[in-house]
Structure formats: structure tokens, C-alpha cells
Amino acid sequence: MTVQFPALALILLFPLIGVVFNMFFGFRSGRGVVNVVGPGVMFAAFAVATWAFFTLLKLPPGSALGAPLWGWIEGGPFHVEFGLRVDALSGVMVMIVTGVGSLIFLYSVGYMAEDEDFARFFTYMNLFALSMLILILADNLLMMFVGWEGVGLCSYLLIAFWYTNPQFAYNGRKAFVVNRIGDAGFLLAMFTTVATLGAHGVWTLNFVELHNNAALFGGAAATAICVLMFIGATGKSAQIPLYVWLPDAMVGPTPVSALIHAATMVTAGVYMIARLGFLFTMAPSVLDLVATVGAVTALFAATIALVQPDIKKVLAYSTISQLGYMFLGVGSGAYASGIFHVMTHAFFKGLLFLCAGAVIHALGGEQDMNKMGGLRRKLPITFATMFIATLAIAAIPPFSGYFSKDLILEAAYESGHTWLWILGVITAGLTSFYMFRLIFMTFFGDSRVDSEKEHHIHESPAVMTIPLIVLAILATVGGWVNLPDGMLWGNAFVRFLTPAVGTFKPIVEANLASTSMPLIASIVGIVLAYVLYIRLPGLPFLLAWRLKGPYDLLLNKYYIDQIYNVVVTRPLFWVSYYVLDRAVDSYMIDGTAEGAGLAVLTSGQVARRAETGNVQHYAFVYLLGALGIVAYYLFLVTGR
Amino acid sequence: MIPLSYMMSLSAIIFAIGVAGVIIRRNILVMYMSIELMLNAVNLAFIAIGSRLGSMDGQVIVFFVMTVAAAESAVGLGIIISSFRNRDTVHADDLTLMRW
Numbered sequence: 021m022t023v024q025f026p027a028l029a030l031i032l033l034f035p036l037i038g039v040v041f042n043m044f045f046g047f048r049s050g051r052g053v054v055n056v057v058g059p060g061v062m063f064a065a066f067a068v069a070t071w072a073f074f075t076l077l078k079l080p081p082g083s084a085l086g087a088p089l090w091g092w093i094e095g096g097p098f099h100v101e102f103g104l105r106v107d108a109l110s111g112v113m114v115m116i117v118t119g120v121g122s123l124i125f126l127y128s129v130g131y132m133a134e135d136e137d138f139a140r141f142f143t144y145m146n147l148f149a150l151s152m153l154i155l156i157l158a159d160n161l162l163m164m165f166v167g168w169e170g171v172g173l174c175s176y177l178l179i180a181f182w183y184t185n186p187q188f189a190y191n192g193r194k195a196f197v198v199n200r201i202g203d204a205g206f207l208l209a210m211f212t213t214v215a216t217l218g219a220h221g222v223w224t225l226n227f228v229e230l231h232n233n234a235a236l237f238g239g240a241a242a243t244a245i246c247v248l249m250f251i252g253a254t255g256k257s258a259q260i261p262l263y264v265w266l267p268d269a270m271v272g273p274t275p276v277s278a279l280i281h282a283a284t285m286v287t288a289g290v291y292m293i294a295r296l297g298f299l300f301t302m303a304p305s306v307l308d309l310v311a312t313v314g315a316v317t318a319l320f321a322a323t324i325a326l327v328q329p330d331i332k333k334v335l336a337y338s339t340i341s342q343l344g345y346m347f348l349g350v351g352s353g354a355y356a357s358g359i360f361h362v363m364t365h366a367f368f369k370g371l372l373f374l375c376a377g378a379v380i381h382a383l384g385g386e387q388d389m390n391k392m393g394g395l396r397r398k399l400p401i402t403f404a405t406m407f408i409a410t411l412a413i414a415a416i417p418p419f420s421g422y423f424s425k426d427l428i429l430e431a432a433y434e435s436g437h438t439w440l441w442i443l444g445v446i447t448a449g450l451t452s453f454y455m456f457r458l459i460f461m462t463f464f465g466d467s468r469v470d471s472e473k474e475h476h477i478h479e480s481p482a483v484m485t486i487p488l489i490v491l492a493i494l495a496t497v498g499g500w501v502n503l504p505d506g507m508l509w510g511n512a513f514v515r516f517l518t519p520a521v522g523t524f525k526p527i528v529e530a531n532l533a534s535t536s537m538p539l540i541a542s543i544v545g546i547v548l549a550y551v552l553y554i555r556l557p558g559l560p561f562l563l564a565w566r567l568k569g570p571y572d573l574l575l576n577k578y579y580i581d582q583i584y585n586v587v588v589t590r591p592l593f594w595v596s597y598y599v600l601d602r603a604v605d606s607y608m609i610d611g612t613a614e615g616a617g618l619a620v621l622t623s624g625q626v627a628r629r630a631e632t633g634n635v636q637h638y639a640f641v642y643l644l645g646a647l648g649i650v651a652y653y654l655f656l657v658t659g660r
Numbered sequence: 661m662i663p664l665s666y667m668m669s670l671s672a673i674i675f676a677i678g679v680a681g682v683i684i685r686r687n688i689l690v691m692y693m694s695i696e697l698m699l700n701a702v703n704l705a706f707i708a709i710g711s712r713l714g715s716m717d718g719q720v721i722v723f724f725v726m727t728v729a730a731a732e733s734a735v736g737l738g739i740i741i742s743s744f745r746n747r748d749t750v751h752a753d754d755l756t757l758m759r760w
Contacts, residue, residue: 633759636691636752640683 022228025075025085028104030068031114032153034061038146046139058142059125062149066118073111082519083107086159093162098214098223105159105227108520112359113156113291116366120283121149123487127374128275130484131381141181141273148174152284156291161210161225164292168206168256171285172199178276179269188271195265202255202262209248216241227295234298242299246306249296250313253289258340259347260317264581266340270332274377277332282339282373283366290346290362294355297521301353311351311432315440315447318344320578322450326457327564327574330387331376334458338413339369341447345428348444354431355521356514360502361428364420367498368412371491375406378480378488379462384473389458394467398477401485403463405492410459412495414452415542420499426538427502427514433534434526441534448538452545460553667708675701688740688750692733699729 038061046054076085084107093100106114125145132138151170158164173196180192210225217224220236237245253259258266269281280286293300293310300307318341325337342365349358380387382399396403412419415426425448432441467474479485502513552560564571573579674697681694703722710718744750 628759631759633756634752635755636683636686643679643683 021080021083022086022105023075023079023083024087025072025106026087027068028072028085028087028106028157029089031065031072031118031157032104032150034065034068035146035150035153037061039143039150042139042143042146046143051138054139054142055129058146059122059129061146062118062122062125065149065153066122069114069118072106073115076106076108076111081108081516084520085111088159096223097221098218100160100162100225102163103159103226104157106157108517109291109294109359110156112363112517113287114153116363117149117152117156117284120366120370120491121152121279123490124275124279124283124370124374125149127278127377127484127487128273130481131273131275131377133481135273137181141178144174144177144181145276145279148178148280148285152288155288159226159228161213161227161230164295165203165206165210168252168288168292169203171280171288172196172203172256175199175269175280175285178280179272181272181276185271191265191268191271195269198262198265199255202252205248205251205255209245209252212241212245212248216245230296231298234302237299237302239302242302243306246296246300246303247309249292249299250306250310253292253310253347254313255289256292257286257289257343257347259289259313259343260320263317263321263340264584267333267336267577270330270336274332274373274380277336278370278373278377281336283370286339286343287346287362287366290343290350290358293347293350294359294521297350297355300350301522307351307353308437309351311348311435311437311440314344314347314349314351315432315437315443316344317341318348318447319443319450320344322447322454324574324577325454326450327571329390331379331389331392331458331462332373332387334389334454335369335372335376338372338451338455341451342369342413345425345444345447348432348437348440349428352428352431352435352437352440352524354428354435354524356517356524357424357427357431359517359521360513361424364412364424364495364498367491368409368419368421368495371405371409371488371495372413374484374488374491375402375409378402378484379406381480381484382477383469384476386469386473389461391468391470392462393465393469394463395469395477396463399463399479401479401488405485405488406463407459408492409495410455412499414455414546415448415538416452416546417539418496418500420495420497422539423499423502426535429538430530430535431524431526434528434530435524436527438528445537445541449541449545452542453549456546456549457553460549464554465557664708664712668705671701671705671708673701674698674704686752688743688752688755691752692736692740696729696733699725 038057041057042054046057072085076083084105086103086105088101088103090102091099092102125142128141128145132141135141148171151167151174153167155164155167155171158167176192176196176199179195180189183189183192213225213230214223216238217230217233217236220233222229222233222236224230224233251262255262266281266286270277272281300310321337321340321344325334325341328334328337342361346358346361346365349355349361379392379395379399379402382395382402383392386392408419412421415422417423429441429444429448432444469477480488502511503509505511552563576582678694678696678698678701681697682691685691685694703725706718706722706725708718710716740750743755747754749755
């Protein structure tokens with residue numbers, strides 16, 4: 021059942037107002053106005069989203085709110101509407117994006133207080149929010165793609181926000197190009213969808229109609245579409261093999277990393293797969309692929325995060341790793357578990373990035389954890405909130421991460437992916453190890469801060485700490501919406517989502533060993549981190565020296581960037597330069613165009629010799645012409 | 661009574677002489693005279709045919725042609741004189757500015 025709810029358009033309208041205002045009037049109206057308008061429109065959108073969400077909660081399960089806005093593309097039988105739809109799935113997502121988004125916008129006011137380009141920053145941020153909300157609220161694939169591209173663009177703009185640094189601008193382009201590869205998959209998947217359904221006379225990209233016509237997809241078509249969609253998801257959500265852009269994206273302002281590269285945009289791939297869950301369920305081989313890629317990415321990124329010295333890099337690889345968990349969840353067929361982790365991850369990872377931002381801010385731009393330490397007394401609020409977030413990501417009960425990560429690993433186990441479950445458990449241990457390493461290196465031990473920065477250290481202003489505290493509360497209680505079966509309200513979140521994303525049938529029974537293993541792994545990780553970084557602080561260096569080979573391998577991120585450089589980038593540049601630029605462009609295309617011009621010029625050079633300027637030559641030719649005409653009439657027309 | 665064919669033949673011969681003069685002779689003044697020859701050859705043909713058909717039209721046209729020819733030669737001679745004053749030549753081969 022779909023209930024008309026035109027106010028959904030307001031959720032898009034508010035960020036749009038923010039974009040237009042900040043773009044055209046932001047700089048002139050000054051920092052004070054922008055600081056109100058930028059976050060203000062987000063809070064307004066959040067208010068409308070909350071209203072919509074609670075309206076949805078009152079409706080019977082499985083219903084949705086709809087707001088068809090206008091017809092968009094009319095092409096014979098094929099038509100696409102610009103329409104919004106909020107069901108349980110998009111309702112949860114829109115709450116995450118506007119809610120966490122509002123807090124991060126508020127935090128940005130403090131973080132960007134010194135930056136001259138505040139108007140441009142908030143223009144991009146509002147534009148991002150608008151695109152992300154289009155992506156989520158879209159009721160059809162094409163509109164979702166508009167948002168998909170929009171968030172990619174904003175990601176590029178914000179990574180390269182400080183564009184005067186060539187390296188930052190390069191990283192922005194890298195993110196954009198890598199995302200484009202994934203986008204091509206998304207596009208091809210849409211073409212395949214239209215072609216497959218069109219062959220049966222159904223011309224639509226609307227999610228509801230796609231779902232109703234799911235039977236028309238054969239196994240092969242469903243598999244092809246799902247593989248292509250998953251390629252799109254690996255690009256946007258930073259999974260193997262397209263994850264390489266996310267660590268480099270950390271050069272953007274930290275609120276950007278928190279909002280785009282942790283809480284919202286990178287989860288778009290998970291959302292998209294959950295949205296098309298009915299299709300993925302028809303292609304079990306692709307689901308297995310999704311789960312495998314997710315689990316391998318989770319482990320792979322977690323190992324890299326173990327040794328990174330840069331605080332934001334650790335968090336970036338941690339994000340990739342957590343996204344891997346989400347893909348493991350949806351790949352196991354338990355879409356609700358993936359979305360649950362999207363939500364809790366938005367809380368604790370958004371919080372972690374904001375805390376990291378507060379630390380970096382306090383230390384005047386320092387990101388190297390080797391130059392931190394002992395900050396817990398100087399930054400008490402940051403320390404407390406970051407510690408809560410770390411407990412959440414390390415999946416310690418009762419913090420939120422425990423419930424979502426447990427649900428995913430349980431789903432992986434129950435769906436029979438035992439090997440992937442083992443990878444997930446190992447990753448859980450690694451996660452708590454590298455996160456507590458971060459905490460211990462940053463906040464405990466002796467201070468290793470440069471002496472001239474030492475006395476500048478200060479706690480952040482209230483505009484930054486309030487979002488931290490709110491997010492810390494959410495990171496603590498956020499997981500309680502889905503408790504284990506039989507406890508209080510039980511698995512309310514999964515029950516709420518099930519009508520929208522379908523349910524999942526376990527084939528293996530979970531047992532006490534399988535449910536307690538992740539927690540044991542997490543605790544082992546914490547203890548190891550404690551031993552290595554608090555009790556025996558010299559040991560990590562000894563280990564790094566003794567295990568130099570593996571250590572360097574991890575420190576250099578498995579040399580993946582270098583391998584891609586040799587295998588993909590260099591050949592691509594070579595082909596682009598020598599084949600496409602030199603041969604095709606300069607030689608063939610320019611040659612054709614310039615050749616045509618040259619041919620005219622050369623023939624003109626020859627033909628102009630006929631123009632002697634001597635009137636008698638013209639008269640002679642004229643005579644010949646006159647004679648010719650006379651001859652024509654005499655001999656041909658009159659026939660004599 | 662002179663036969664029409666004689667008249668037409670004479671007209672054609674004079675016209676051909678005019679054409680040859682325009683194309684072959686290099687002096688613009690002589691070319692002008694050749695053009696006058698061609699005009700008068702045509703006039704002759706008009707008169708002859710008009711007389712043969714018993715119509716006044718041929719004679720009327722001839723007067724028109726003579727009037728126009730007079731005006732044209734006045735202009736043409738002016739150009740020739742101007743050219744001679746400025747370029748010191750009335751030779752067609754030397755007056756080839758209007759090219760390329």
C-alpha cells in the first residue's frame with residue numbers, strides 16, 4: 021500500500037535551497053549567515069524526514085509513502101517518472117543521512133571556522149546532501165543513478181576541496197575516475213534491465229514495477245544485471261577491486277570524510293543491493309560473489325589498517341573493512357543485517373572521523389599517530405566519545421556495533437558461508453586490535469607531540485563537541501533497536517525492514533560457539549593491543565623490525581597502488597597517448613578534418629591560376645560558352 | 661533587292677571580326693572599337709530582318725542600341741583615359757589587378 025505524502029519533496033527542497041543560497045549569496049552574506057543556512061537546511065530536512073518516518077511507522081507493515089512529482093522521460097512505451105518513495109528501507113536510510121548529516125554539518129561550522137572558502141564548502145556539502153537524498157528517495161533506477169552520479173561528483177569536489185595542493189586535486193580525480201568505472205557497470209545494468217523487460221513489452225525502471233515483474237527476468241539476465249550492478253557497488257562502496265580511491269579520499273576536510281566517505285555515500289552500494297534484493301535473490305551465484313568479495317575486502321583492508329601511522333588512513337581502511345562486512349551481510353541474503361550495519365556504522369564511524377578531526381584540529385593539522393599520545397587529559401570529551409565509538413566498532417556489547425556485526429556474522433554462518441564467517445571472525449579480532457591501537461597511540465602513553473604544538477592543544481568548541489556527544493549516545497544505544505530474539509522488543513529492526521527487503525532462510529543452525537566467537541576475537545584483539553601499546557611499548561618496533569617483510573607489505577598496502585599503476589594505469593596511459601591521442605585523434609580524426617581543409621586549400625591554389633585578371637581570357641571563355649550553348653541548341657535540341 | 665542571306669552573312673562576318681578583335685587585340689581602345697563593330701553587326705541584322713518582316717520593331721531596337729552604345733562608349737572612354745593617366749598604359753595584359 022502506498023500512501024501519498026507530497027511533503028517528501030520538502031526533503032529535497034531544503035538542501036536545494038541551501039545549494040542555491042550558498043552558491044549565489046553565500047560569500048556575500050558572510051560566514052554567520054552561511055553557518056546558519058548550511059546546517060539549518062539539513063535540520064529542516066531531518067525534521068521532515070522524521071515526520072515522514074513516523075507517519076510510515078503508523079502504517080501497517082509493508083506500506084510506503086509516495087510522492088510522484090512529474091513525468092520525466094517519455095519515449096513511446098518507455099517512461100520514467102520523477103517520483104519519490106519512502107518504504108522501510110529508504111525510510112531508515114533517509115533518517116541516517118539527514119540525521120547524521122545534520123550533526124556533521126553542525127560540526128563543520130566549527131571545523132571550517134578558519135577556512136576562507138566556507139561558502140563553497142557548504143555549497144558542495146548541501147549539493148551532496150541533495151544528491152544523496154535523490155539517490156535514496158528515488159522510486160526508479162534512473163533517478164537513483166542521477167543521485168549516484170551526483171554524490172560521485174560532490175565526492176570529487178570535496179576531496180579536492182583544497183585544490184591548490186596538486187596531490188589533493190589528483191586524489192579527487194582518482195576517486196572520480198575509479199567511481200566512473202563502477203558507474204559504467206550501473207549504466208550497463210540499467211540498459212540490460214530495459215532490454216530484458218522491453219522484450220516482454222514491459223517498459224519501466226520503477227522499483228515497484230520491477231519487483232512485480234521480477235518473474236520476467238530469466239536466470240541469465242538476472243545474473244548479468246546483478247553482476248553489473250555489483251561492479252557499480254564496488255566502485256561507490258570501495259570494495260575490491262575498486263577500493264583504491266577511498267584511502268586517498270582522506271585528504272578532504274575531515275567532516276567530508278565523516279559524512280561522505282564513512283556514513284553515507286559509501287553505503288550507497290549496500291543500499292542499492294538491498295533495494296534490488298529481489299533481483300539478487302534470483303541470482304544466487306552473484307550473491308555468493310557479493311559475500312565473498314565483502315568478506316575478503318573486510319579482512320584485506322583490516323590487515324592494512326593494522327600498521328598505518330596516519331590516523332585518518334586507519335579509519336579509511338577500517339571503513340573499507342566495515343563496508344566489506346555489510347556486503348558479507350547482504351551477500352548472505354540477510355539484507356536487513358547489512359542495512360542495520362549501515363546504520364550503526366554511520367553512528368560510530370561518523371563519530372570516529374569527527375573525533376579524529378577534533379584531534380587533528382587540536383594538534384594543528386597533525387595526522388601522524390607517532391606524534392600524538394597522552395591526549396586523554398587534554399581532550400577529555402573527544403577521548404570519551406572516541407572511546408565509545410571504538411567500543412562500538414570493536415563490537416563490545418552493549419554498544420551498537422556488537423548487535424549489527426553479530427547479526428551479519430550470524431547470517432553468514434547460517435547461510436552456510438562457513439569460510440567467509442571465519443574470515444569475518446578474524447576481521448573482528450583485527451578490527452578491535454587496530455582500533456585500540458589507534459586509541460592507545462593517540463590518547464594514552466607519553467606525549468610525542470611536537471613541543472611547539474604542545475601548548476596549543478585545546479578541546480574543540482561546543483559546536484564541535486555537541487555533535488560528538490549526540491553521536492556517542494547514538495553509537496551506544498543505536499544497536500538496541502534490534503536485540504537478540506526474545507529480549508524485550510526483540511529483532512524489531514529486522515521485522516520492520518523485512519517487508520521491504522525480503523527475508524532470509526537459514527540453512528545452518530547457529531550454536532553457542534558460532535555466536536560467541538566474534539566477541540572472543542574482539543576481546544583478544546583488545547588485549548593484544550593493550551599488551552603491545554601500553555604494557556610493552558617497545559615491542560611493536562621490535563616486531564616491525566623482526567617481521568620486516570610482512571610489515572612493509574602491509575605498510576605499503578600490499579603495493580596495490582603500484583600494481584594497479586603498472587597493470588592498469590600505465591598501459592591505459594600508453595594506449596591513451598600513443599593509440600588514442602597520437603594515432604586516432606591526431607592522425608585519423610585531426611587528419612581527416614585538417615585533410616579536408618588542406619584539400620580545399622590545395623585545389624584552390626591550383627584553381628586560382630585560372631583567374632588571370634586579364635579580361636580577354638574571360639571574354640574567350642565566355643565566347644566558348646556562348647558557342648557551346650548555340651551548338652547545344654543547334655545540334656541537340658533542334659536535332660539537326 | 662539584296663537577299664536577306666547576304667545581309668545576314670555580312671552581319672555575321674562583321675560580328676566575327678568584332679569578336680576576334682576583342683579577344684586578340686591587346687589595346688583596350690581597339691577592343692572598344694571591336695565591341696562597336698559587334699554592336700553594329702547586330703544592328704545590321706535587326707534592320708535587315710525588320711525590313712524583311714515589314715515591321716518597325718527592328719529599327720526601334722536599333723535606336724535603343726545606338727543610344728546605349730553611345731553612353732557606354734562615353735563611360736568606357738572615360739575609364740580608358742583614366743587608366744592611361746594613372747597607369748600609363750592601355751594594354752590589357754598590364755591591367756590584371758583583379759586576380760587571385
